[in-house]
Amino acid sequence: MTRTDAPDAPRTGVWAEVVGQPDAVRTLYAAVRAAHRQVRGEPVPPGSMTHAWLFTGPPGSGRSIAARAFAAALECTDAESPGCGHCQACRTVLHGTHADVRVVVPEGLSISVAEMRTLVQAAARRPTTGQWRIVLIEDSDRLTEGAANALLKAVEEPPPRTVFLLCAPSDHPEDVSVTIRSRCRVVQLRTPLTSAIAEVLRERDGVEPELAQWAASVSGGHIGRARRLATDEEARERRETVLRIPLGLQRFADVFTAAAGLVKLAETEAAAANEERNEAEKEELRTAMGAGGTGKGTAAATRGANAALKELEKRQKSRATRSQRDALDLALVDLAGFYRDVLVTHAGADVPLNHPDFAGPIAKAAAQWTSESALRRLNAVLDCRVALTQNVKPIIAVEAMLAALQS
Structure with a gap:
């Protein structure tokens, strides 16, 4: 055809x-x-x-x-x-x-x-x-x-x-x-236009037009991220915390504080995303295995239930690890967008910023750093993303990145 x-x-x-x-x-x-x-x-x-x-x-x-x-x-x-x-x-x-x-x-x-x-x-x-x-x-x-x-x-x-x-x-x-x-x-598939994302948030999710436009403009074309930012105040707060990092690294000691905070944010987001599902799965498994039953054969059933529960907890732990890595990677994408915006500001390019609501801090950073310095920082963020895919322990990868960002 x-x-x-x-x-x-x-x-x-x-x-x-x-x-x-x-x-x-x-x-x-x-x-x-x-x-x-x-x-x-x-x-x-x-x-x-x-x-x-x-x-x-x-x-x-x-x-x-x-x-x-x-x-x-x-x-x-x-x-x-x-x-x-x-x-x-x-x-x-x-x-x-x-x-x-x-x-x-x-x-x-x-x-x-x-x-x-x-x-x-x-x-x-x-x-x-x-x-x-x-x-x-x-x-x-x-x-x-x-x-x-x-x-x-x-x-x-x-x-x-x-x-x-x-x-x-x-x-x-x-x-x-x-x-x-x-x-x-x-x-x-291509990155959806900001206008298309904002329209969906307004018409399908009932988001106020101004909030929908803002969430679409700062989501980097990520539909799911735009929806979370538009509907979850805690998600908006986590994003602001991440984007305050670049100008908040004044001393070397700030590296370790920021690294611990960034990893903790990812852990909290992953726990919030999985907590309800984990409990539901455990309760469903207990019910299926006859939890609370009495009489002949309950001892063997309990042993079987305990073994199945341990296997479920193992899968849930693996899922939590993946969720934490995904949440941390999303934070790194936001950081990379900040340094990209600094480079765009340096070049005077007439293109939209990834984080238009942080235009002030971005302009301040552009005044403090050279283009080469901003590019080096951007590469440090991208290297951290690669390290995480290679199963480097998150706190180690993040501390190495933030040390490069602070220097």
Whole structure:
């Protein structure tokens, strides 16, 4: 299907969740319509629908949201407007309860080969209630080498009614192996415009226009971040704390105070994000294992419950580590944006600042530092982000970075 023959990008139903990506939505919608015709046994143009897709784009561009919308539209029972958002298939896919759609969200820092083999076995089965069996892997760049090899075998010889949806920051070999990428159709997402993010915050989340515009302007095009800033006062306070660091490093002793504070912020944010879920999982496990029961056999059941609880706590600890790293990385992105804004101010470039509400401190920093000094500080932040991906202990990586920022 040529671009001129492609249907217009819909903006209703599940597609309304895909913010600021009209080209991607147009491509996906055309593929969905072809898939529905294929299920009905009608002829479709070659290549209009394929069994493996790779969604790429910068953080916050909505990779997983686009993939979920695509999955919902594939299972949608409304043949005239697939992706209606109202039918049971659309609702269950979006809520993660559809029997034929398996969503893999890494709990820890990687996706293991054992988990992927189990997933591949499940993907080989025929759909039970839907039209397709769909496997959606968020953060597929976290696949271990063994897991990637296990997935490759399934992608090379896919069952006829199975679709694989992978999400990754880019299609670079460091994120997705060349062999897997070569078997996928790539959907590249872009950073959403500030106006598109602000519109969503106003219309869908009911955020006041002024707050919505501010949150969109300082989010760096990250939709989820914009929503948190617009709806969570503590998130706004954490951001301000981070952005006060560059001009707050007056003495070397400030390095250790700021490092401890930054790591603590990440730990607090991770704990807040996981606390309710952790307790719910533990309570559900206790109930399933017969907690509080009496009578014959309860001792053995209790031992089994304790073992299962320890395994759950192990998974939760791994998830907490990942959440902490992600929260810390988000803070580093804010810091990098500050130094980028200093460089922009030095150059006198007519481009928007990442942190327009910190224009005063940014101008002050630009007056104090040379462009070379600001660039060196920016590189220190980027080096810290790399160190964290290599499993350097957070406090050590952050202290090394802040020492470079203070000097």
